[in-house]
Amino acid sequence: MSAHAALAGVSRVYPGGDGRAPLHALGPIDLALRPGEFFAVVGPSGCGKSTLLEVLAGLAPASEGTVTFEGSPVAGAVPEGVGVVFQEDASFPWANVYDNVAFGLQGSGLDRSEIDARVRSALAFMGLRDFASAYPAQLSGGMRQRVCIARTLVLKPRLILLDEPFGALDAQTRLLMGDEVLRLWRETGATVLLITHALDEAAMLADRVGVMSARPGRFIDVVETGWPRERDSRLAERPDFGALVARLWSSLRVESIKALGHT
Amino acid sequence: MTRVGWLRLGIIGGAIGLLEILCRAGAIKKVTMVPPSDMVLALGQLLAKGELLDDIGRTLSSVAIAGAIAVAGGILLGIGLHALPRFRRAVEPMLASWYAVPFFIFYPLLVGIFGLSDAPIIVVAVLFAIVAMIVNTLNGLDRVTPVLRKVARVHRLNAPDTVRRILLPAIAPHLLTGFKLATAYSFIGVIASEFILSTSGLGFAIAHAYNNFETRKMYALMLLIIVLVTAINTALFMWEQRLLRRRFNR
Amino acid sequence: MNPAIARHLDFLLVGIGLLAIWQGLFLWIGETGISSPLQTIRHLGALAERQMFWTHAWATLDAFLRSLLIAAVGGIVIGLWLGIGKVAGQVAEPILVALYSLPKVTLYPVILLIFGLGLSAKVAFGAIHGIIPVILFTMSAVRTIRPVLIKTAKVMRLSPAKTAWRVLMPAALPEIVTGLRIGFSLTLLGVLIGEMFASQAGLGFMVINAIGLNDTETMMAVTVLMIVLAGIANVLLLALDHRLHRRAG
Numbered sequence: 166m167s168a169h170a171a172l173a174g175v176s177r178v179y180p181g182g183d184g185r186a187p188l189h190a191l192g193p194i195d196l197a198l199r200p201g202e203f204f205a206v207v208g209p210s211g212c213g214k215s216t217l218l219e220v221l222a223g224l225a226p227a228s229e230g231t232v233t234f235e236g237s238p239v240a241g242a243v244p245e246g247v248g249v250v251f252q253e254d255a256s257f258p259w260a261n262v263y264d265n266v267a268f269g270l271q272g273s274g275l276d277r278s279e280i281d282a283r284v285r286s287a288l289a290f291m292g293l294r295d296f297a298s299a300y301p302a303q304l305s306g307g308m309r310q311r312v313c314i315a316r317t318l319v320l321k322p323r324l325i326l327l328d329e330p331f332g333a334l335d336a337q338t339r340l341l342m343g344d345e346v347l348r349l350w351r352e353t354g355a356t357v358l359l360i361t362h363a364l365d366e367a368a369m370l371a372d373r374v375g376v377m378s379a380r381p382g383r384f385i386d387v388v389e390t391g392w393p394r395e396r397d398s399r400l401a402e403r404p405d406f407g408a409l410v411a412r413l414w415s416s417l418r419v420e421s422i423k424a425l426g427h428t
Numbered sequence: 429m430t431r432v433g434w435l436r437l438g439i440i441g442g443a444i445g446l447l448e449i450l451c452r453a454g455a456i457k458k459v460t461m462v463p464p465s466d467m468v469l470a471l472g473q474l475l476a477k478g479e480l481l482d483d484i485g486r487t488l489s490s491v492a493i494a495g496a497i498a499v500a501g502g503i504l505l506g507i508g509l510h511a512l513p514r515f516r517r518a519v520e521p522m523l524a525s526w527y528a529v530p531f532f533i534f535y536p537l538l539v540g541i542f543g544l545s546d547a548p549i550i551v552v553a554v555l556f557a558i559v560a561m562i563v564n565t566l567n568g569l570d571r572v573t574p575v576l577r578k579v580a581r582v583h584r585l586n587a588p589d590t591v592r593r594i595l596l597p598a599i600a601p602h603l604l605t606g607f608k609l610a611t612a613y614s615f616i617g618v619i620a621s622e623f624i625l626s627t628s629g630l631g632f633a634i635a636h637a638y639n640n641f642e643t644r645k646m647y648a649l650m651l652l653i654i655v656l657v658t659a660i661n662t663a664l665f666m667w668e669q670r671l672l673r674r675r676f677n678r
Numbered sequence: 679m680n681p682a683i684a685r686h687l688d689f690l691l692v693g694i695g696l697l698a699i700w701q702g703l704f705l706w707i708g709e710t711g712i713s714s715p716l717q718t719i720r721h722l723g724a725l726a727e728r729q730m731f732w733t734h735a736w737a738t739l740d741a742f743l744r745s746l747l748i749a750a751v752g753g754i755v756i757g758l759w760l761g762i763g764k765v766a767g768q769v770a771e772p773i774l775v776a777l778y779s780l781p782k783v784t785l786y787p788v789i790l791l792i793f794g795l796g797l798s799a800k801v802a803f804g805a806i807h808g809i810i811p812v813i814l815f816t817m818s819a820v821r822t823i824r825p826v827l828i829k830t831a832k833v834m835r836l837s838p839a840k841t842a843w844r845v846l847m848p849a850a851l852p853e854i855v856t857g858l859r860i861g862f863s864l865t866l867l868g869v870l871i872g873e874m875f876a877s878q879a880g881l882g883f884m885v886i887n888a889i890g891l892n893d894t895e896t897m898m899a900v901t902v903l904m905i906v907l908a909g910i911a912n913v914l915l916l917a918l919d920h921r922l923h924r925r926a927g
Binding site: 432439440461514515518519524525529534539540615616620625630631635637643649650653654 | 703776779781782786787864889901
Binding site for chain 2: 222223242249254258272317
C-alpha cells in the first residue's frame with residue numbers, strides 16, 4: 166500500500182544571521198501516512214511538532230529530504246486537497262460565520278446554489294446551523310474553532326492537518342471537540358494528522374501515535390493503538406487506555422525533562 | 429442618550445448661550461463677533477442667495493479629489509512599504525517627522541510650478557493627508573496575525589487575492605482610522621491653502637470677508653465650515669463604531 | 679555588513695535620493711519656479727549675513743517659544759485634570775477630537791479680532807494648535823495608568839497635588855512626551871500660518887513676502903530651513919520618546 170503523504174529524510178534548519186547561530190529544529194524524520202488513517206504526533210514543547218506540520222503542508226520548506234502528497238512532491242505551496250486547522254484563532258473577524266465557512270468556495274467557479282448547499286451542510290455537521298449570521302466575536306473560543314474546521318471541511322480535503330486545534334480550549338470542551346473530530350474523520354474518509362501536547366487526546370483519537378524527541382525532533386516511538394474505527398471519548402474509561410497513556414508517557418518523560426532544560 | 433452625552437450637549441449649548449448673551453449685551457463688540465443666532469441667520473441668507481455655491485463646490489471637490497488620492501495612494505504605498513522592510517526602515521524617520529513639516533510652506537512653491545489653479549491646493553492637501561493613511565496601513569499590516577497569512581496560503585490565494593480577501597478586510601479598522609484622519613487633513617490642507625493664497629473657495633471667502641470687515645459674513649462662513657466638517661466626522665465616527673461593534677462585540 | 683551601518687547607509691541613500699529629486703525638479707521646472715539645492719544653500723548663507731533675516735527669525739522663535747510654553751503647561755495641567763476626573767474627560771474628549779480635526783485656520787480671523795495684529799495673536803494661534811494633542815495624550819495616559827499605582831499613592835496618603843506630581847506625571851511621562859512632540863509640530867505650524875496671514879514679521883511672513891516679490895531663492899531658502907529645523911527637532915524628540923517608551927516597557 167503506498168503512502169497517502171510522506172516525509173523522507175526531512176529536516177528543517179532555521180538559518181542563523183545577525184549573529185545568531187542556525188537552529189536545527191527538526192529531523193531527520195521519516196513518516197508515511199496510510200490512506201485514511203488518523204495519526205497523532207506528541208512531543209515535548211519546542212520539539213518541532215508544528216514545524217513538521219508546516220513542512221508537510223507546504224507552508225515551510227524542508228531543508229533536506231523530500232515531502233510527497235498523493236505521489237507528487239510538495240514544495241513551496243500548499244497542494245490542493247490539503248486542509249489545515251491552526252491552534253490560533255484563524256476565524257475572520259470581519260465576516261459572519263456563513264461567509265467565513267464559504268471563504269474557500271467563493272471565487273472558485275462553483276455556482277451559488279452549490280456553494281450554499283456545501284456551506285449549509287458543513288454548518289450543520291459542526292453544529293453551527295443557528296449561528297450562520299453571527300460574527301466570530303460573539304462566539305466562544307470552541308465555537309470559533311468549529312468555524313475554522315467547517316471552513317476547511319467545505320473544501321473536501323483528503324488530508325486534514327490539525328495543529329493543536331484545541332490547545333486554547335478548556336479540558337471538557339476539548340474532549341467534546343475530540344468526538345467531533347473523530348466523527349469528521351469517519352464520515353469524510355480523509356487522512357488526519359493531529360499535532361498535540363496532550364497524551365490522552367492523542368491516545369484517544371489516533372490509530373497511531375508518533376512520539377517525538379526534544380529538539381531537533383525525531384520519532385523515538387510509534388505506537389499502534391488498535392482502537393476500532395467506531396470510537397469516542399468513552400474510550401477513556403477502559404483500563405487498556407490507561408496502559409496506553411502510561412506507555413506514551415514513559416517514552417516522552419525523559420525528552421520532556423530535556424526540553425525543560427533547553428528553555 | 430447617556431448622562432455624559434446630555435452633559436456635553438448642555439456645556440456646548442451653555443457656551444453658545446453665553447456667547448449670545450455677551451454679544452447681545454454689548455460685552456463683546458459687534459466688530460469682534462456677531463451673536464450665534466445671527467450667524468445662523470446670516471448663513472441662511474448667504475445660502476439662499478446662492479452666491480457661495482461656487483466656492484462651496486470648489487472647496488468640496490478639491491477635498492474629495494485630494495482625499496481620494498491620499499486614501500488610495502496611502503493604502504498602496506503602505507502595502508508597498510510593508511513589503512520592502514529595508515526601504516521602510518530607511519524612510520520611517522521621515523514618516524514620523526512628516527507632520528513636523530509645516531506643509532503650507534510648500535504651497536507658494538507649488539503655485540510656482542502649477543500656476544494659480546486647484547492643482548497646488550490639491551497637492552498640498554494630498555501631501556498633508558497621505559502620510560496618515562500610509563502610517564495607519566502600516567500599523568494595521570504590522571498587527572495582522574501570522575496565522576491569517578498561513579490561512580491565505582492554505583487556500584492557495586495569489587498575492588493580489590491575499591491582499592484583497594484577507595489583508596484589507598483584516599486591517600479595515602486601521603484603514604478607517606486612516607480614512608478619518610485623511611479626510612480631516614484634506615479639509616485642513618485645502619481650506620488653509622485657500623485661506624493663505626488663493627482667489628476662490630471657502631477659505632478664500634473667509635479671508636476676503638475678514639479683509640473687507642464683513643464680520644457677519646465671515647462668521648456665517650466659519651459656521652458653515654464647522655458644520656460641514658463636524659457632520660462628516662460624525663458620520664465617519666458612527667460608521668467606525670458600527671464596524672468595531674461587530675468585530676469586537678461591544 | 680554590520681546592521682547598524684547598513685541602516686545608516688540606507689538612510690543616507692534616501693537623503694541622496696531626495697536631493698536628486700529636488701535637483702531633477704529644478705531641471706524640469708527651471709529657475710523661475712524653484713531654485714536648485716546648491717543655490718538654496720548659498721542663498722541661505724547670504725541671508726544669514728543680513729540683520730533683517732535674524733530679526734524675522736527671532737520674531738518666529740519668540741512667538742513659537744511662548745506658544746509652546748502655553749501649549750505644554752496648559753495641555754499637561756488640563757490633561758491631568760480630565761484624565762483624573764472621569765466624567766469631565768468623557769464629556770470633553772469628543773469635543774476636543776472634533777476641534778482637533780477642524781481646519782483651525784478659519785478661526786484665525788477671530789483671534790485677530792480679539793487680540794489684534796501682532797505677537798499675541800500669533801502666540802494664541804500657535805498655542806491653540808499645540809494644546810489639543812498635549813491634552814488628549816496626557817488624558818489617555820492618565821486613564822491607562824495601572825490602578826494599583828493610584829492606590830499606592832492613597833495608601834501613602836499623598837495629597838492630590840503630590841499624587842499628580844509624584845505618581846501620575848512620571849507614570850504618564852512617555853505618553854506625555856509623545857503628545858508634546860506632536861504639540862511641538864502643530865504649534866510651529868500654527869505660528870507659521872499666523873505669520874503667513876496678516877503679519878509683518880517672522881519667517882512665515884518672509885516666505886509670503888518673497889512670493890509677492892517673485893524672490894524664489896529667498897522663498898526656497900527659508901522653506902528648506904524651516905523643514906530642516908523642524909525635522910531635526912522632531913528626530914531629537916522622537917529619540918527621547920522611544921527611550922522613555924522602551925524604559926516603560
